[in-house]
Amino acid sequence: MSSSQRRPGVVPGRLDPADYAAAFADCAPPLDPHRARVAADRCYFCHDAPCTAACPTGIDIPLFIRQIATGTPEAAARTILSANILGGTCARVCPTEVLCEGNCVRVAAGEAPVEIGLLQRFATDRAMAAPQPFTRAAATGRRIAVVGAGPAGLACAHRLAMLGHEVTIHEARPRPGGLNEYGLAAYKMVDDFAAREIDWLMGIGGITIEHGRVLGADLNLADLRDGFDAVFLGLGLGGTNALDCPGADLAEPATDFIARLRQADDLSEVPVGRRVVVIGGGMTAIDAAVQARLLGAEDVAIVYRRDRDAMPASEHEQDHATSAGVRIVECAAPKALARTDAGIAVAFAYTEAGPDGLVVTDETFTLTADQVFTAIGQTLLPPEGFETQRGRIAIGPAGRTSVPGVWAGGDCAQGGEELTVTAVAQGRDAALDIHASLQG
Structure with missing residues (x-):
């Protein structure tokens, strides 16, 4: 205590x-089907959509809203989740008022924006009521270690599993989720949503989570590099100012x-x-x-x-x-x-x-x-041997660090903005680069 x-x-x-x-x-109750169709009908379906440009994960927002408007929320969910596998959490906690909704063309006209966040929740909630629509590719025989079961690590692991790799997530805490599980307001994540979303995500297969694994204590980076084909660090920010x-x-x-x-x-x-x-x-x-x-x-x-x-x-x-x-x-x-x-x-x-x-x-x-x-802010004690920038792990394109075979993303890495959606984008992009690297 x-x-x-x-x-x-x-x-x-x-x-x-x-x-x-x-x-x-719930601080923002979900839309019912009628309200969702009405909200979707307000979208202009812009070709050069500023809302999509403002989304760190690049979700094709006009497309998924059109899919809701035409009565196919399952297709809308696939559009969302293909870009952002944690789209359910992001629909609840993203600062949409400054990202997608803040850039809606209706705002420039002095009107209320399209309710993009609530529409995203409408679609993803329906997808999570069923098995996920994604399946694994043929097994590659490659094994990747992910350190940290927060948004970046989970997004990276899911994309790697989709691509046919075996992933082991090493997590320090008793429950996975990182910020989503331990750091978001309870009135935004009601009904144990973070845990339910992870259970759904793990349905892809090919991902194992080991708890009580702390980098620098019982987890050695050199051993991970020797024992796996690639390593992704999604450590978050462990300290506080x-x-x-x-x-x-x-x-x-x-x-x-x-x-x-x-x-x-x-x-x-x-x-x-x-x-x-x-x-x-x-x-x-x-x-x-x-x-x-x-x-x-x-x-x-x-x-x-x-x-x-x-x-x-x-x-x-x-x-x-x-x-x-x-x-x-x-x-x-x-x-x-x-x-x-x-x-x-x-x-x-x-x-x-x-x-x-x-x-x-x-x-x-x-x-x-x-x-x-x-x-007043959180801090990271970066692992030894990494180049850093402003107290975070320096990364190049797609999350490559200064240590060969090691990628990083999320709050621990350069460019991390302490947002779930940014962490998801970095984890996803690192996974794609890891896959490309392993495939030569």
Whole structure:
């Protein structure tokens, strides 16, 4: 049990038992067939579709929407899943408001965009109710090791299995899924969707997952290179940035809170403070703050060092947080945390944008909380022997690293954007390059 769970004022069961299901209900309920046809009819089916250009996996969006409009959602699902095997998760968690929907031509005309995310979910949910439409090619006799069962590793493994290779995924945690299983808000991934999607994905065959396998501990890269024909690293980001101020140990990484909540069998047993402060401005900060409110916290504040326009979280997600009752405090940086009789006092200083960057002013204020979370970025300790760029594994075209026979993708690699859809694209493209390399 973490220190934050033992603190006075951080307790489980703040809601009546019957209220948890309602609080954590699906935040974007699916379309029924009639609504899906109506939504699909709004698409112009652009030839040079800006929505497709904005999708990291390059899904042919006009095609799959036309297939829904003509009453063939199964064909639409195949179009989606051929490009993005985790299209079900991406339909739920992608920042569509800044990617495909944000580039819809209807937006330029001052109209609401086509509901691409919900239409994608409509199609992929139907596909997952049946065995997957993909089959394996003839066995090649080649064996590939994938390190990490997150979105990048799963996408890479599935494509390699389709191409006839045998894949062994080495995963450190007890359950596969990476960010999808441990790091996304529960109200976006209801009904254990991440696990169900992986079970469906594994139906392709040819993939084995070994759990409790940690690179650098009981898993040696040299042994993997000797024992397999190729290696793909989809390590994710294992570390979190800590506050650089006195009392930093009184705060807990928001990722730990989210993972604890996602793995809870009973949400009423997850402790939460009456007053919660989240330091940061990205999606992790939003997810932690909103879920603290849903668990029964009365006063939740996100504090970000710049203004709202500069927050990494999209305007849509910011609005979702404020509609859930979360306060967003702009232009403030933490100075110190201290234990008091009233809880944890977090001192902040207001900031200003200066010609040489952010300036911390002498004007301060204090927020008192029972629980403080940090969401100020995650880090990677790259394996030895790899070229790196800005703390991540440097990769060339299609994920090739500086180490022969080793590819990488997802958040651990250069260009990783901490998005499921980007990780899927990198894992898929690396698989295709691995296959081409093995075939000479």
